[in-house]
Amino acid sequence: MAEVKNVLFAGVGGQGIILASKILAAGLIKAGYDVKMSEVHGMAQRGGSVTTQVRFGEKVNSPIIGKGQADILVSFEIMETGKWLDYLKADGKVVVNEFRIPSAPILVGKIDYPEGILDEVKSKATTYSFDASKIAAELGNIKTTNVVLFGALVKAMGLNDIDWEEVIRETVKERFIDINIKALKLGMEQL
């Protein structure tokens, strides 16, 4: 793969976005790629947006991309998908968690949660959407939402030949290994 590939993760603070990007980066390094990763998490712990970017290829220069350059957008929350769609390539793919986290203006009843976002996204880009949070909750821990989505990403990007189970074993805490491997498999099955 001579060309550098760009993955953009987007969501809300606390959704495990940074861990998902770490797992991705670790696997790609193992597979021999040059990898750069960048995160923005300034005030994220306080309910703000979080994004990370992972870039991989033979040689990666910039740790970040501009608009219109992501090969895939993995969105952990419906509204965030719209916010970051202009970062996607014209022929890019989207993986969306069909899950809503209302922001402050919505919580106080000032504005409604916007409807029709998914339809809009689907009309513009190849979109795989499913309720990863529900799958994770049924598995017994909603916090594995990130790995369910990660499984879908692996499938969408055709990165199946990397041993992700091994990467998960090396990255997550021991008592969470089994549930995360299950989450990975369920995520991969969504596509």
Added chain:
Amino acid sequence: MKKFLTGNEAVAQGAWEAGVTFAAAYPGTPSTEILESVAHFTDIKAEWATNEKVALETAIGASVAGARSLAAMKHVGVNVAADPLFTIAYTGVTGGLVLVSADDPGCHSSQNEQDNRYYAKFSKIACIEPADSNESRDFIKEAYKISEEFDVAVLFRMTTRVCHSKGLVELGDREEFKMIPYVKKPEKFIAAPANAKIMHPKLEEKLKRLEEFSNTTSLNRIEMHNKKIGIVTSGVAYSYAKEVFGENASYLKIGFSNPLPMQKIKDFAKEVDTLYVIEELEPFIEEQMIQNGIECIGKEKIPRVGELNPDIIAKALLGEERELLVFPEEKIVARPPTLCSGCPHRGFFYSLSKKKDIMITGDIGCYTLGASEPLNATDTVICMGASISMAHGAKQAFVKNGVEKRVLSVIGDSTFFHTGVNSLIGAAYNNSNIVSVILDNRITGMTGHQQNPGTGFSLQGDTTNQIDIPALVKSIGIKHVVTINPLKLDEVDKAVEEAFAFEGPAVIITRWPCALKKYSNQDIKEFGSLINKCIVNEDKCKGCRICTKTGCPSISFDKETKLAHIDANTCVGCEVCLQACPFDAIEKVGE
């Protein structure tokens, strides 16, 4: 061996390899993780300082004593440390001294976006800029060699993207750096006027030698490819330029940027047809090139505001417009940061927001969010420690001009130790009739829970002296000092009214741990633990929405049922909403 590290982790690794023995910092995004990473190396004595000036001064002390030392801070922190910086330039160093400045183009988490390369030029010290994690490790090792060889402090300028992005870094072993034996040298290290006058011309000579070095060092590297376009660039902007132009351009990558390698730049300029200068924020390199009569294209095309990326450069210099998938803006609702569920600042700001005729001066920390919707409490936020001094100044102006306005300032515990304490001493000394509120959440919350002199723990988590804030405040002459629980709204209300009724400076300390804090044994003893949750009794809820005015992210208003709802997953049972509800419709469960 290679490891996947952030720029901050790589700087720590490089400092360890360079044989550094002492490192100090005050936490500030994006620099915080430098000291947190240094702290893992037990060969280095690493500590949190009360502010950046103290961090730099202690590092200077270690350098004068003969050790390699490091001070790390964010860009605005260098403003605080500027006083010793300008004089250490005169005296020089003994052991190598590096000041890491982590700038924040794009204001990801800062009040401005200043370009601290100017500090290196202004104070007349060397400046080194890495472009990625690997260079962060390599260049800091070079920085120590240069610092000792030229007897100069080095400003190591990083930016958010270098600090917080990860790349593969080659690891090395720790160098055997033996401390330089201490010798008393008053003529070198006493910056009294008689000595300073002699030091200044020596420094100018040193800068000339540094410029010669700048022209020859491999830190300033030429990469010749296509000669139609030549690019002079530094820091992460090099990575962006490389991304856009690849081998279709030649590069002069500047890693050592003060003094600039002007001869090298001139020679490079002659080799290429069109010369671009690609740098983030200010035209630091470009201005000096123009002064030297070198024709170039820079800020007329490249924005001087905000963070760069490859896309901005491609658009600016190549006119490349990418086809974008545009999403309708009206469908996007903002996601502003909010005070967390159970944040101890919420109750305080909620009570305060209902008071009239108050000017509230705020400070830098999580509680800056007290200025946001729906609390809208704070009137101004400028810089760390400014809340109390501004309140004092405002009060003097109001009194002198016969304006009836009550003035109150808010400041966090760590920020109080940072520079607030000086301001409070000033207010006490000048007998200012203001109320100063120290929001003590028992940790440095904003940057992710660093210890401070009020917590009783060191950077390494060892037990240490704990500052008694009420005793400290009393000792500087404040007569009215009360400590309250900010989650109890009537307590807050009573304390604020009593403090305003008091003639002279009054201090309120709100004491309750950050909602995200891992409680220490002392915390458990003092505060117990909030394990219950609040719920809405739907029979009693009138849908008045007063509870949502507290701004708690766990509370939402359901437009269909016209009732309030509390999310059981995130509620920590702080009871602020329960007290705010006029219909007793919020109850505690699990008791």
